[in-house]
Amino acid sequence: MSSPGPRRRGVSVPRPGRGWWVPAWAVLLAVVLLGPALAPGLVLSYDMVWVPDLTLRSDFLGLGSSLPRAVPSDAVVSVLDEVVAGWVLQKLVLLLPLVGGALGVVRPLRDLPLPARLVAVSLFVWNPFVAERLVMGHWPVLVGYGVLPWVLLLGRRWRVERRLPAALPVLVVAGSLSASAGVVTAVALVASVGLGSRTRAAVAVGLVAAANAPWVVSGLLHAAAGRSDPAGAAAFALSGEGSLPAPLAALSLGGIWNSEVVPHSRTGILAWVSLLVLLGLALAGGRRWWSRGRRDAATLAICWGVGLGLALLTWASPDAVAWVAAHVPGGGLLRDGSRQLALCVPLVASLAAVGTTRVLEWMEDAGAVMVAAALVVLPVLLLPDAALGVDGRLRAVDFPRDYADARAAIDEDAGPGDVLLLPLASYRQPAWNAGRKVLDPTGRYQSRDFVTSDALVVSGTVIAGEDPRVAEVARALDLPTPDERADALVRAGIGVVITDLEAPGEPPEVAGEPLLRGSRLEVSALDGARSPAPPTGWLWAMAAAWAAFVVPPVGVAAAAVVRRRRRRDTP
Amino acid sequence: MTVSSIAALIGSLIVGGVVGTVSLVGVINSQTSPPSKSPVSVEKPAIDYGSNS
Structure with missing residues (x-):
């Protein structure tokens, strides 16, 4: 993503460079955030249920009698934990998306000074969305969150270079481990690839459909029972946090429905300060951010608008969401609106980074250093109780x-x-x-x-x-x-x-x-029971769905390996 | 003293004040917050998934 580089006025802004600052800061923040959750043992919190060895079974493949809420995530874990111990896999699943996503979100910002990129890292790793979803146990959503910046990057590369990056199908699958994560990944991919080429758009939609096939097909097979209780729409709608009304909570990346998982600092003045800081940085950097590359800015703006719009819809019109949940199979997906706020974070982080660059340009050397340091740590200071496993709410235990x-x-x-x-x-x-x-x-x-x-x-x-x-x-x-x-x-x-x-x-x-x-x-x-067998048609349908899920990433990755070997062997 | 150095001084004071205040409030908040969990009532048959209140 091109950029006219930072303008300087009496200040020596640190030169852009690679170095280890960004990854080191991302790892440090993620480790401090997760804290005791990274100790040996398993973290069990709300919807996050991990066991030492998850056995694959027909329910996990979408063949059970219930709606496929944990399809395909449970099946993927049950396969992977045959390779890596369950508790180790859980640590990786919690840590890697935060670190990897942070590195992805700063990649288009490489021309910005180091403090600006560190601000983007801080905002990506340390925000209410991450803290609340961690406690809520929505790890597939957070895996999708970590994958999101890379889907945006590779989608852009596909659009510009007109060649499908081999890693993209793998990332789309990783970002579609649950229904709501799949929606986020789909929006990001379509927004970044664009509709300029019908073929490319069709392939992108095909990739999304394949990656989401297990839960979509299973959901359709359960269509008769697939309508959710409309009471859930009001219960799971975007919510205010403390004195912060729901729309403003969403703007500052909070607003989960469950007040039990909201960090205490989000219910007081710190939430307001956080919002004002974000708005200030957006005002400072907005114009330059837009001028850095309008097409890329538009991609982030589309994601932000869809994410915020879906979240606000659940708050503004729970009755409409309730109607959809009650009448449309799978419509219950929409009811937990703040899950879609993941789509807002890449824009917020990049805007804050550009805003930080502008602020630093207005400063003298001594002041710039202090302001830079303050802005980098400000997300942590404004959400102090996200530290150490979100104030001890995430802890590893033994069964x-x-x-x-x-x-x-x-x-x-x-x-x-x-x-x-x-x-x-x-x-x-x-x-x-x-x-x-x-x-x-x-x-x-x-x-x-x-x-x-x-x-x-x-x-x-x-x-x-x-x-x-x-x-x-x-x-x-x-x-x-x-x-x-x-x-x-x-x-x-x-x-x-x-x-x-x-x-x-x-x-x-x-x-x-x-x-x-x-x-x-x-x-x-109890003697004499027989597990109910799914209809044969269901078996064929789910076999096709799982094949669609597995084949594109494996096929594209294998083709890339073959291509690379041929290149290496060619004298 | 140049305009930019004055601006830097003012900026530093503001940011320093914000950081100091925010740190203090954060520490006080985290130290005085009510317990996030309440014991389960023995008479309550089901555990709430969460709360909207």
Whole structure:
């Protein structure tokens, strides 16, 4: 991206150069941000459920009875953790997107002075969006966030050089590990590639469709049950933070619906100062930022506009979002509006970097150094409680022994059938996780498909789930005697019942053969169950979807390797 | 003293003030914040996914 270089007025702005400052600063910030989350063990926070060894199963391939909320992310993890230990893989997944994304976001800014690039790094790594999504456990969203600057860069290179970069299909797949991440990656790719060439645009849309095929096809197969509870639209809409109204919270990259995960500093004056600093830098650098390259600026502006627009839509018109969620299969994707704010960050970071350059040009040497240092660390100072695992909310823990014992007991002694998790509630707050909330990890820990509640409770309001099998199981549990419940569960394909003794609520008794009586988990087996088999048509459809997911990145990467070898072998 | 040096001085004072204030407020905020988690009520059958309040 071309640039007329910084104008100087009585100030020696550090010369642009490579060096290790930028990567070192990105690593330092990411390490300080994640803090105790990087210790040995697994981090369990809200939707982030990692286990030592995730076993691939049909649900993860989109063949279960529930909506494909963790497709393809669970399947990808279950394959990768055969190569790298689960806890190591989780550290990499948390750390690399922040560092890699920061390096990507400063790449088009290489002509700017070092402090300006460091400001961009600070803003990319250390902002409310990252802190809130980390605590919320939305790691596929953050992987998409880390990939985003590179998708923009390679999309641009494809447009300019008219040749598909080999890494782009791989990045598009990495950026599409969940439905909402896939939407972000798709917008970035289409915006950067543009519509100048119909062929290129068609290939770009094809890449996006292939990378998102697993969850899209699975969602279509579940279309009958794929309509979300409209109550979720209001519950998950963009929200204000403290005294900051929702639109202003979104402008400063915050605004998640769940006030429990909002850093405390976002509820006070620091959030206002943060907004004013961002606006000041945007005002200082706006004109030059635009003049650096209008096409590239337009790409970032499109992403920013789509991201902010989708977020604001959920706040301004939750009824419209509720209608879409209730009537359009997959429409529930839109309801957590602030997830799309990832699209805003590349523009905010680059604008702040150019604004910093302008401010430094107005300064004398001594003042410039001080101002530069202040601006570089300001994102950290304005969000101090993002440090050290977002104020200790992200910590690595070890699973109690009961979980491994339960898995072994089921694998060795239980007959066929799926697993039912009791009490029938989706969330847990285990003492061994220091009372931090997490989606019940029991099902993922063992190796079979499982049934658990998919209803969510937000501020006392129940957001109904969509899985028809959960409703069938709930009806079975409502029967009057343990034997009747067991018979009905067997008919529903349940062969194992795991009861979490620490979870609140008293699950109904089910007559089964005890396999484990631990201090935290009890496991019993039910005879005669058979796991429901998906229709043959579903198997073919999902096989095609997974082939579409895997083939483009593998094919393009293999072609690139072959091309490189030929070049090397050619005298 | 040139105009630019005066501007630098003023800029330095402003930024220094902002950084100092922000640091102080940040430290006070982080040290006086209420607990982010409350104990689960034994009577409550389901754990909230989150809160809008």
